[in-house]
Amino acid sequence: xxxxxxxxxxxxxxxxxxxxxxxxxxxxxxxxxxxxxxxxxxxxxxxxxxxxxxxxxxxxxxxxxxxxxxxxxxxxxxxxxxxxxxxxxxxxxxxxxxxxxxxxxxxxxxxxxxxxxxxxxxxxxxxxxxxxxxxxxxxxxxxxxxxxxxxxxxxxxxxxxxxxxxxxxxxxxxxxxxxxxxxxxxxxxxxxxxxxxxxxxxxxxxxxxxxxxxxxxxxxxxxxxxxxxxxxxxxxxxxxxxxxxxxxxxxxxxxxxxxxxxxxxxxxxxxxxxxxxxxxxxxxxxxxxxxxxxxxxxxxxxxxxxxxxxxxxxxxxxxxxxxxxxxxxxxxxxxxxxxxxxxxxxxxxxxxxxxxxxxxxxxxxxxxxx
Amino acid sequence: xxxxxxxxxxxxxxxxxxxxxxxxxxxxxxxxxxxxxxxxxxxxxxxxxxxxxxxxxxxxxxxxxxxxxxxxxxxxxxxxxxxxxxxxxxxxxxxxxxxxxxxxxxxxxxxxxxxxxxxxxxxxxxxxxxxxxxxxxxxxxxxxxxxxxxxxxxxxxxxxxxxxxxxxxxxxxxxxxxxxxxxxxxxxxxxxxxxxxxxxxxxxxxxxxxxxxxxxxxxxxxxxxxxxxxxxxxxxxxxxxxxxxxxxxxxxxxxxxxxxxxxxxxxxxxx
Amino acid sequence: xxxxxxxxxxxxxxxxxxxxxxxxxxxxxxxxxxxxxxxxxxxxxxxxxxxxxxxxxxxxxxxxxxxxxxxxxxxxxxxxxxxxxxxxxxxxxxxxxxxxxxxxxxxxxxxxxxxxxxxxxxxxxxxxxxxxxxxxxxxxxxxxxxxxxxxxxxxxxxxxxxxxxxxxxxxxxxxxxxxxxxxxxxxxxxxxxxxxxxxxxxxxxxxxxxxxxxxxxxxxxxxxxxxxxxxxxxxxxxxxxxxxxxxxxxxxxxxxxxxxxxxxxxxxxxxxxxxxxxxxxxxxxxx
Numbered sequence: 071x072x073x074x075x076x077x078x079x080x081x082x083x084x085x086x087x088x089x090x091x092x093x094x095x096x097x098x099x100x101x102x103x104x105x106x107x108x109x110x111x112x113x114x115x116x117x118x119x120x121x122x123x124x125x126x127x128x129x130x131x132x133x134x135x136x137x138x139x140x141x142x143x144x145x146x147x148x149x150x151x152x153x154x155x156x157x158x159x160x161x162x163x164x165x166x167x168x169x170x171x172x173x174x175x176x177x178x179x180x181x182x183x184x185x186x187x188x189x190x191x192x193x194x195x196x197x198x199x200x201x202x203x204x205x206x207x208x209x210x211x212x213x214x215x216x217x218x219x220x221x222x223x224x225x226x227x228x229x230x231x232x233x234x235x236x237x238x239x240x241x242x243x244x245x246x247x248x249x250x251x252x253x254x255x256x257x258x259x260x261x262x263x264x265x266x267x268x269x270x271x272x273x274x275x276x277x278x279x280x281x282x283x284x285x286x287x288x289x290x291x292x293x294x295x296x297x298x299x300x301x302x303x304x305x306x307x308x309x310x311x312x313x314x315x316x317x318x319x320x321x322x323x324x325x326x327x328x329x330x331x332x333x334x335x336x337x338x339x340x341x342x343x344x345x346x347x348x349x350x351x352x353x354x355x356x357x358x359x360x361x362x363x364x365x366x367x368x369x370x371x372x373x374x375x376x377x378x379x380x381x382x383x384x385x386x387x388x389x390x391x392x393x394x395x396x397x398x399x400x401x402x403x404x405x406x407x408x409x410x411x412x413x414x415x416x417x418x419x420x421x422x423x424x425x426x427x428x429x430x431x432x433x434x435x436x437x438x439x440x
Numbered sequence: 441x442x443x444x445x446x447x448x449x450x451x452x453x454x455x456x457x458x459x460x461x462x463x464x465x466x467x468x469x470x471x472x473x474x475x476x477x478x479x480x481x482x483x484x485x486x487x488x489x490x491x492x493x494x495x496x497x498x499x500x501x502x503x504x505x506x507x508x509x510x511x512x513x514x515x516x517x518x519x520x521x522x523x524x525x526x527x528x529x530x531x532x533x534x535x536x537x538x539x540x541x542x543x544x545x546x547x548x549x550x551x552x553x554x555x556x557x558x559x560x561x562x563x564x565x566x567x568x569x570x571x572x573x574x575x576x577x578x579x580x581x582x583x584x585x586x587x588x589x590x591x592x593x594x595x596x597x598x599x600x601x602x603x604x605x606x607x608x609x610x611x612x613x614x615x616x617x618x619x620x621x622x623x624x625x626x627x628x629x630x631x632x633x634x635x636x637x638x639x640x641x642x643x644x645x646x647x648x649x650x651x652x653x654x655x656x657x658x659x660x661x662x663x664x665x666x667x668x669x670x671x672x673x674x675x676x677x678x679x680x681x682x683x684x685x686x687x688x689x690x691x692x693x694x695x696x697x698x699x700x701x702x703x704x705x706x707x708x709x710x711x
Numbered sequence: 712x713x714x715x716x717x718x719x720x721x722x723x724x725x726x727x728x729x730x731x732x733x734x735x736x737x738x739x740x741x742x743x744x745x746x747x748x749x750x751x752x753x754x755x756x757x758x759x760x761x762x763x764x765x766x767x768x769x770x771x772x773x774x775x776x777x778x779x780x781x782x783x784x785x786x787x788x789x790x791x792x793x794x795x796x797x798x799x800x801x802x803x804x805x806x807x808x809x810x811x812x813x814x815x816x817x818x819x820x821x822x823x824x825x826x827x828x829x830x831x832x833x834x835x836x837x838x839x840x841x842x843x844x845x846x847x848x849x850x851x852x853x854x855x856x857x858x859x860x861x862x863x864x865x866x867x868x869x870x871x872x873x874x875x876x877x878x879x880x881x882x883x884x885x886x887x888x889x890x891x892x893x894x895x896x897x898x899x900x901x902x903x904x905x906x907x908x909x910x911x912x913x914x915x916x917x918x919x920x921x922x923x924x925x926x927x928x929x930x931x932x933x934x935x936x937x938x939x940x941x942x943x944x945x946x947x948x949x950x951x952x953x954x955x956x957x958x959x960x961x962x963x964x965x966x967x968x969x970x971x972x973x974x975x976x977x978x979x980x981x982x983x984x985x986x987x988x989x990x991x992x993x994x995x996x997x998x
Contacts, residue, residue: 117658117659119658121669122666122669122670123670144658144659145658145659146656146658146659147653147665147669148669149653149668149669149671149961150960150961150962152960152961152962152963152964153960153961155755155964156555156558156559156755157654159562159755160558160559160562160574160755161562161571161574161575162571163571164658165658181755181756181757182757256942257962258958258962258963259962290947293947294864294946295863295864295946295947296942296946296947298671298942298943299671301670301671301675302671302943304477305477305478305834305837308477308478308479309841309842309843309844310843311841311863311864329476329477331477421752421963421964421965424962424963424964424965425963425965425968428958428959428962428963428965429773432775432779432955432958433773433774433775435947435950436774436775436778436779436950438947438948438950439778439782439945439947439948439949439950440778446808449804449808449809450804450809452800452801452804453801453804453805453809453817456797456801456821456878456882457817457820457821459797459875459878460820460821460824460875460878460879461824462835462839462875463824463832463835463836463839463875464823464824464827464832464835466835466836466838466839466845467827467831467832467835470835470838478834478838480843480844480848519728519729519732520729522725522726522728522729523725523726523728523729523730525725526721526722526725526726527726530718530721530722532718532719532722536988538726538730540981540984541730541733541738543928543932543977543980543981543984544737544738544741544977545733545737546928546929546932546933547932547933547935547936547976547977547980548741548936548973548974548976548977549936549938549953549956549957549973549976551956551957551960551961552744552956552960552969552970552973553737553740553741555744555960555966556740556741556743556744557736557737557740559740559743559754559755560739560740560743582732582735582736583736585732585736586732586733586736586737587737589729589732589733591929593729594884594925594928594929595883595884595887595925595929597921597925598884598885598887598888598921598922598924598925598926599887599888599891629891632886632887632890632891633887635818636818636822636883636884636886636887639819639822639825639883640822640825640880640883642826643822643825643826646826647825647828647829663828664828667828667830667831668830671830679828679831680831683827683828683831686826686827687823687824687826687827690823690826691820691823694816694819694820694823695816695819697815697819698812698815698816698818698819
């Protein structure tokens with residue numbers, strides 16, 4: 071190689087300039103690490119692990135809780151249930167309260183990352199809906215590992231601009247008149263569960279996987295896109311990217327009430343996915359007493375009635391649900407037993423089932439992309 | 441003809457810059473738009489900047505990101521440049537292998553690396569009896585610097601294919617002290633590559649989500665972590681507002697730097 | 712060159728810190744991941760793991776992995792190609808045709824978009840590319856009745872988003888390589904009667920090759936593992952291996968499979984660069 075580099079007339083770095091720059095950076099770094107050095111304050115803090123923006127981190131709630139108990143609430147977040155488990159396992163004795171989905175609570179207790187809860191310390195426990203409160207998936211070996219908190223459904227949302235009447239069947243997703251107007255979430259469990267419902271199978275443990283694959287493949291001509299987050303969904307819906315979509319109930323009410331989008335929502339006669347979330351306490355929680363207090367506040371009517379203003383899922387507290395104003399459309403919807411009866415609730419899946427569902431969905435998506 | 445050609449070249453550069461800035465402009469546009477769902481038509485409003493001013497957590501996250509990125513830039517650029525100099529200057533056994541080792545940190549998805557790091561730090565911490573040491577500023581910096589190093593080495597390496605070792609030797613023979621050789625000969629050769637590498641190191645850290653997400657202690661958050669963990673629920677144009685402020689401030693700083701400080705290594709005989 | 716003790720010491724002390732850092736924070740954890748890819752369950756499951764080749768076997772047993780891999784590599788090639796096509800002339804113009812302070816300013820302006828969050832950038836692209844988006848509305852306001860513009864959820868949208876994300880790498884690595892070339896070499900070529908094109912091909916291009924290689928590596932490698940841009944901009948049309956790897960960590964909690972797929976991805980990268988490397992060396996040597 072024969073290239074030669076030219077470098078003349080370069081402004082030199084003088085020693086003084088270098089020293090000045092370095093000391094500025096040093097000072098800046100010193101200021102910057104401030105927030106990272108935290109006092110050990112186990113008894114004045116409750117550490118919560120949850121999805122972001124999911125109730126426990128509402129600023130007004132933290133203020134009210136602090137006023138009542140003197141405890142600060144500190145958050146850490148997860149982006150998937152499997153990451154929640156990872157965080158619990160690699161940070162033993164760090165978290166006080168963890169939001170666990172009904173399908174994952176059992177896994178967490180089996181791995182020993184959450185500890186039994188003393189329900190006598192939860193003053194609102196008696197008001198909780200027994201069908202969630204006493205559910206087998208929240209306990210193990212006769213001990214309570216999760217306090218039921220909220221529940222909701224994954225059913226079908228539609229544009230009220232396009233549909234003058236609410237559809238009734240899950241088959242609307244496969245309706246030939248809706249070519250390129252349907253949206254589903256890019257989520258293996260949800261997609262497979264819906265196809266199982268549409269083919270009349272047990273959603274959690276379907277027997278005929280080929281039928282599910284076939285049903286999902288038949289979705290191809292209708293699929294406009296796949297959504298990945300509520301935010302994504304709202305933006306796509308606002309831009310009229312699709313007319314009908316599998317969607318979460320709480321989100322549907324938020325889209326309609328908070329963002330004034332023309333969203334309708336229905337539970338198909340064939341059924342839909344039901345789910346509920348519990349509040350758990352981490353093993354060796356630094357502040358187990360505070361954790362019980364925080365859980366008690368989270369399942370209180372007081373907390374829920376205020377949270378209801380931003381459109382949360384349904385509360386597992388009966389009093390809280392009945393205490394909602396009649397003007398809130400979600401009240402009638404969640405209390406409608408016709409809707410609730412159609413739901414199949416998400417159950418814990420084995421690793422093999424999870425992998426099978428994931429592989430089915432991966433294969434179907436690959437066909438979609440072709 | 442020459443002038444026409446130069447005009448065309450400027451036009452081309454302007455078009456490339458427009459392409460690069462199109463989404464940035466859109467981002468800024470929606471920071472000033474009233475609709476929380478990025479709806480059109482555009483309605484001017486400062487509501488998102490007001491919301492941002494009251495959002496302490498997001499602002500703190502922004503600051504944390506800036507400090508981490510700065511510290512990362514200093515460390516990664518220094519260490520990476522040293523390694524790149526060795527690769528450019530010497531031929532030695534194992535060099536190809538060492539260069540190939542730069543691929544895994546880029547090729548393997550960050551989520552996989554981040555998970556591996558989290559579990560590994562946890563193991564190390566547990567075996568030395570301090571499980572708490574797996575998380576914190578030091579762990580974040582360790583991870584960010586490691587992920588930035590390959591970028592720095594590649595970028596500086598693009599400059600050093602033909603390292604003019606003879607020049608350094610000549611300067612030394614003519615009586616220059618090692619410091620003078622470094623300052624007068626090595627630094628000017630390296631400068632454009634180092635500046636580019638530093639800018640990339642900053643960018644890698646500033647957008648790095650997984651490492652901070654796994655390794656930050658509870659209650660401490662960075663801007664990317666705020667953005668990515670809020671995606672399930674959705675983020676508001678406050679994110680656009682803070683991003684716009686960051687870009688605007690950086691642009692101002694950079695133009696000041698460009699005005700006063702020539703790192704481009706002006707070629708001789710042009711002026 | 713004969714490596715004396717002194718140069719050995721210099722090499723060691725120059726590369727030592729960076730590689731020690733990389734070893735402690737990346738290579739060792741990744742070695743653990745590599746070991747994990749041969750086990751049948753995650754390390755955090757309280758049952759003893761067993762050795763298996765099943766995770767690698769799964770890759771070859773299922774057709775969709777082959778499609779996903781092929782698409783990922785194709786995507787990487789397309790994006791690298793377009794970055795080179797757009798970036799190299801821009802770098803050349805910047806290095807050889809722009810003079811004075813403007814050059815530093817433009818140089819900095821090219822990196823700056825990088826300092827924004829990738830996710831925010833991608834969402835901005837959706838606003839630009841969709842029907843009723845920025846481009847569509849602009850076109851319609853100037854030419855009412857023009858055909859609707861809607862690129863969102865298509866393969867081109869994925870390419871546009873990725874080229875945008877990675878273009879600065881190509882421009883800057885090519886720029887710093889081109890800028891190091893002495894103009895007198897080019898002039899010498901001309902005065903010896905070579906045409907501009909010949910000078911470019913025989914002098915400029917080989918000398919800037921390291922920049923092209925660095926830039927291509929920094930683009931191709933991360934793009935084949937990408938999953939965010941394909942998912943958000945591609946809709947159903949953006950399926951990649953990176954997405955599947957991500958799902959093994961978030962949905963199925965099957966780390967061994969996710970790890971195995973990652974190392975297959977890495978192996979593909981190494982094989983491709985292994986094929987190109989001797990060719991590059993020859994090119995460099997001939998110049």
